[in-house]
Amino acid sequence: MNKIQITIIVILLAALLAFPQFITSESVLNLAVYVLLYVSIASSWNVLGGFAGQTNLGHAAFFGVGALVTRMLWFAGWNIFASMVIGALVAVVLALIIGVPAFRLRGVYFAIGTLALSQILLITVGNTFSTISSIPTEDLKVYSLVPRYYMFLGVALLTIVTAYVLLNSRFGLGITAVREEEDAAESLGVSALKYKMLAFGISAFFGGLTGGAFAFYHVGYYPQLTFGPEWTFDSMMMAYIGGVGTIVGPVIGAVFFVVLREFLALRFAEFHLIIFGVLFILVVLFLPDGFMGIWEKIRKRLLRRSK
Amino acid sequence: MPLLKIEGLCKSFGGLKAVNDVSFDVAEGEIVGLIGPNGSGKTTLLNLLTGFLKPDAGLITFQGQNITGYARSNICPTGIARTFQLVKPFLGFTALQNVMVGRVFGRESTQDLKRAAEESKASLERVGLVDKANMLAKDLTLMQRKRLELARALAAKPQLLLLDELMAGLNVSEADEVCNLILNIRDSKITILIIEHIVKAITTLSDRVVVLNMGTKIAEGAPMEIIHNPQVIDVYLGRARA
Known part of the structure; x- marks a missing residue:
C-alpha cells in the first residue's frame, strides 16, 4: 500500500468511528448497519467464491447458523462476544462437514449441491424453531443502535483485514492458483482440497460471525429468516458488481447495492428485485471484473498516457 | 541407485x-x-x-x-516437476506470479514471498522471459507460455x-x-x-x-x-x- 492509500483508509476509518456521534437519525443508522452487514457477508462469501472460485450458493446456511447459535447462547445469559465466536465456530464445523462431499463436485455441481444443503437447512430450521425469536423485554428497555453499529463495524473490519492478509499470503497464492488452473497448481505442490477446505472454513467463520451480529441487532424475527437464499444471492451479487476475488470489490458492491436498493425500494417497492436481476446479468455479461475492473482499465490507460 | x-x-x-x-x-x-x-x-x-x-x-x-x-x-x-502437453498457465496471473507458485509450494516450500519473488525472477531470466514478468499469462504467445511452464517447473527446484x-x-x-x-x-x-x-x-x-x-x-x-x-x-x- 502507498501513502495515499493509507491516508484514505485512516480518514475513512475515523469517519466510520465518529459516524454515530454525529448522526442520530435512526433510519440512517439502520441503513449504515445494513451496509456494514452486507460488507461483511459479501466479503466472507468472496473468500470461497472469489479467491477460490468455488461458487457457493449455500452461504446463508452459515449466516443462519451463526445467528441461531448466537441468539440461543446470548439469551441463555452468555456474553455476546463469546456467543458470536461459538456461533461462528459452529458454522465452521458445518462447512467442514459439508466440504468433504461438496468438493467432490466441481463448478455448477458444487453450486447446486451447496444450494440444496442450505435449502434443506432452511426448511428444517423453519419446522424446528417455528416461533418468533425476540429480544427479552428487560433487554429491550436498554436497546440502543449505537453498540450494534460498532459491533457490525468491528465484524466488517475484521473480515476485510483477514481477507486482505490471506490474499497477500502464501495461502492466497495457493488458493488463487487452484482457482486459475487446478491441475497445474496440484502439480506444483498445492493441495487443492486442503486449500478449498481452509477457504470454506474461513468463509463460513465470517459468514457465521456476521450472523451473530445480526442476532445481536435484530429485535424480533423468525429464525428461518436468516437461512433464506436471499442472503446468499445478495452477497454473490455484491461481490460480482464490485469485483469478485478482490478485497475492495465486495465492499464497494455492498455500499452500492444497499444504497441503491433503499432508493429503488422506496420508489418501486418489490419491483426493485427485477432491476437488480437485470443489473446482475448486465454486470456478468459486460463487466466480469465489476467496478474494480473498470477502475483497473482506467488506471492502466492513465499509466500508459503518463509514460 | x-x-x-x-x-x-x-x-x-x-x-x-x-x-x-x-x-x-x-x-x-x-x-x-x-x-x-x-x-x-x-x-x-x-x-x-x-x-x-x-x-x-x-x-x-x-x-x-x-x-x-x-x-x-x-x-x-519430493522433487519431481512436470509440464503439460497442453500448457496450463494460471491465465489471470502475471508471469512472475505463475513462477512463484512453483517456488513457494515446490520442493523447498517457503513462507517468504519476497524472497520467492526474487528467486522466481531468476527462473524467468533462465528461460528468457524476465522482460515479460509483469505481463498476464493470458497475453503471452504459445512459445512464451511454454517457456513460462518450464520456468514454473524449474522454480520448484x-x-x-x-x-x-x-x-x-x-x-x-x-x-x-x-x-x-x-x-x-x-x-x-x-x-x-x-x-x-x-x-x-x-x-x-x-x-x-x-x-x-x-x-x-x-x-x-x-x-x-x-x-x-x-x-x-x-x-x-x-x-x-x-
Whole structure:
C-alpha cells in the first residue's frame, strides 16, 4: 500500500468511528448497519467464491447458523462476544462437514449441491424453531443502535483485514492458483482440497460471525429468516458488481447495492428485485471484473498516457 | 541407485491396457527420451508418475522412496516437476506470479514471498522471459507460455523434470531454442524424462531412449541404436512387405 492509500483508509476509518456521534437519525443508522452487514457477508462469501472460485450458493446456511447459535447462547445469559465466536465456530464445523462431499463436485455441481444443503437447512430450521425469536423485554428497555453499529463495524473490519492478509499470503497464492488452473497448481505442490477446505472454513467463520451480529441487532424475527437464499444471492451479487476475488470489490458492491436498493425500494417497492436481476446479468455479461475492473482499465490507460 | 525406478507398472482403462508391465530406470543426470506412436501410453505413464492417475500394479521408486500412488500434490515436494502437453498457465496471473507458485509450494516450500519473488525472477531470466514478468499469462504467445511452464517447473527446484511434448506446436527455430534450453537445464544437474514426437529432437537430446507401443515397452537403448531397431521402425512406419 502507498501513502495515499493509507491516508484514505485512516480518514475513512475515523469517519466510520465518529459516524454515530454525529448522526442520530435512526433510519440512517439502520441503513449504515445494513451496509456494514452486507460488507461483511459479501466479503466472507468472496473468500470461497472469489479467491477460490468455488461458487457457493449455500452461504446463508452459515449466516443462519451463526445467528441461531448466537441468539440461543446470548439469551441463555452468555456474553455476546463469546456467543458470536461459538456461533461462528459452529458454522465452521458445518462447512467442514459439508466440504468433504461438496468438493467432490466441481463448478455448477458444487453450486447446486451447496444450494440444496442450505435449502434443506432452511426448511428444517423453519419446522424446528417455528416461533418468533425476540429480544427479552428487560433487554429491550436498554436497546440502543449505537453498540450494534460498532459491533457490525468491528465484524466488517475484521473480515476485510483477514481477507486482505490471506490474499497477500502464501495461502492466497495457493488458493488463487487452484482457482486459475487446478491441475497445474496440484502439480506444483498445492493441495487443492486442503486449500478449498481452509477457504470454506474461513468463509463460513465470517459468514457465521456476521450472523451473530445480526442476532445481536435484530429485535424480533423468525429464525428461518436468516437461512433464506436471499442472503446468499445478495452477497454473490455484491461481490460480482464490485469485483469478485478482490478485497475492495465486495465492499464497494455492498455500499452500492444497499444504497441503491433503499432508493429503488422506496420508489418501486418489490419491483426493485427485477432491476437488480437485470443489473446482475448486465454486470456478468459486460463487466466480469465489476467496478474494480473498470477502475483497473482506467488506471492502466492513465499509466500508459503518463509514460 | 537410479534416481527413478519404474517396475512392472500397469494401468487399464476398462478393457484397454494403456500401460502394460513397463519397467525402466532413469539415472541421475541423464536425459531419457520416451517415444512411441499416438496412444502408446506415454502421457498415461507420465500421469502415473505424477500422481494424476493411480497405477493398478507396479512400483515407482524415487531416490529410494516408494512414491507409488502418492496424491498428485505430494509429488512436487519430493522433487519431481512436470509440464503439460497442453500448457496450463494460471491465465489471470502475471508471469512472475505463475513462477512463484512453483517456488513457494515446490520442493523447498517457503513462507517468504519476497524472497520467492526474487528467486522466481531468476527462473524467468533462465528461460528468457524476465522482460515479460509483469505481463498476464493470458497475453503471452504459445512459445512464451511454454517457456513460462518450464520456468514454473524449474522454480520448484526439481531433481527430476518430466517434459510432456514441450515442442509440440512450435516451429523449427522455436523448437531449436527449446532444445538448447533443455540442454542448459541438464547442465545444472537436473535429470530429465522427455516425451517427444520429433525424432530429431529426441536423438539430439537423449542419452537413452525408451520406446512404448500399445502400452508395452518394446525397446530401450542409445538413440542411434533405437532408430535402426527394426521393431521400432515397424511400429512407426508399418511392416515392410517385400
